[in-house]
Amino acid sequence: MRLIIMPDPDIALRLAASEIASHMTSSRHPVLGLATGRTMEGVYGHLAALHERDGLDFSTTSTFNLDEYVGLSQDDPRSYHYYMHDLLFRHVNIDPASVHLPDGMGQDLDAECTAYEAAISRAGGIDLQLLGIGDTGHIGFNEPPSPFDTRTRCVTLNDKTREQNASMFGGDPAQVPHQALTMGVGTILEARHLLLLALGTAKADIVAKALEGEVGPQVSASAIRLHARCTVILDKASASGLSEATRAKADYRAA
Template structure:
């Protein structure tokens, strides 16, 4: 595992964007696993800037997002499909249909999960998987406990997660959907390369638990330590507790 501690959050975002850009340029048919959230908005903005400068071509890229809320159509401003259009897809030359997000309004959610897994396999598997980390230690929406061999499935969201994500829902956790579709931990671990990004004081304790605590299905982010090619990118604030404890 490689851990990069940047002086500032901006530098952390730049490290992550550069790694994704390297992945796109280094493959004839790159397949990215993408994530959402405020941290990712900054990373996508940097990638869009590279594309607009003419230095990054998305035309051969395929992507698969980690998750989507159950019950929100792609047109809903709070859906992750809408998020990806707003922050990345509509600004780059990735062909329509190559940016995949689970369908949270599918009639048969179990079938949608199986379809999503099959689509990842058909694309050749995930190359670089971008990850954040939630307050419960989840990657994707893999709330505790999540089996390390779990696949894309329907999950119930923890109250902590609903509260953490309520900012997009008028700061009302009750408006945050109770269920989501998420790639499983096992699906994530099959990616060739993992890049986890965390910044800010609010992530310091869970980053320490993920990197220093027991490897356990109670904290799904600890599973990344089982992977052969992992880069964790932190700013100094998010790294504070981990750095103290590792010494």
């Protein structure tokens, strides 16, 4: 695992966007796994700026998002379909046919999950999977306990996760859907490279559990430590819960 600690959040966001851009330019047909949440808003802003300013080309890129709420239509402003279109896709030259998110409105959710796995396989697998980390230690919506061999599936969201995501639902956790479709931990681990980004003091404890605690299904983010090519980008605040020994192994950057 490659651990990078940056001095402030914006520099960490810019580095994450740069890592993604580097993967895109090194492949003729890059396949990106994308994440959502407030942390990722800045990443997508920087990627859109790289497209506008430097001509970063999305025309041959395919994307697969980690998850989507069950019961929200694609044009619902609270859905991740809407989030991705609003923050990234409408700003860049990506082919809409190359954009993939689970369909939380599907009549047969098990069939939708099977089809999503098949689509990832047809694309040749994911080159780079972007990840955040939730308050329960989840990657995607892999709530505890999530075995490390799980595939794309329908899950029930933890109350803590629904509280964390309530800001998109008028601040009311009761309005957050109870279920979501998510890539499984096993699906995520099959990506050729993982990039986890976490920012802020609120993430410090769960980051420490994921990077230094027991590797197991109670903290699905701990699975990244089993991956051969994993990069973790933190700011100083999110890294503040790590031991001195772990921080000593990190790559500190000024810019």
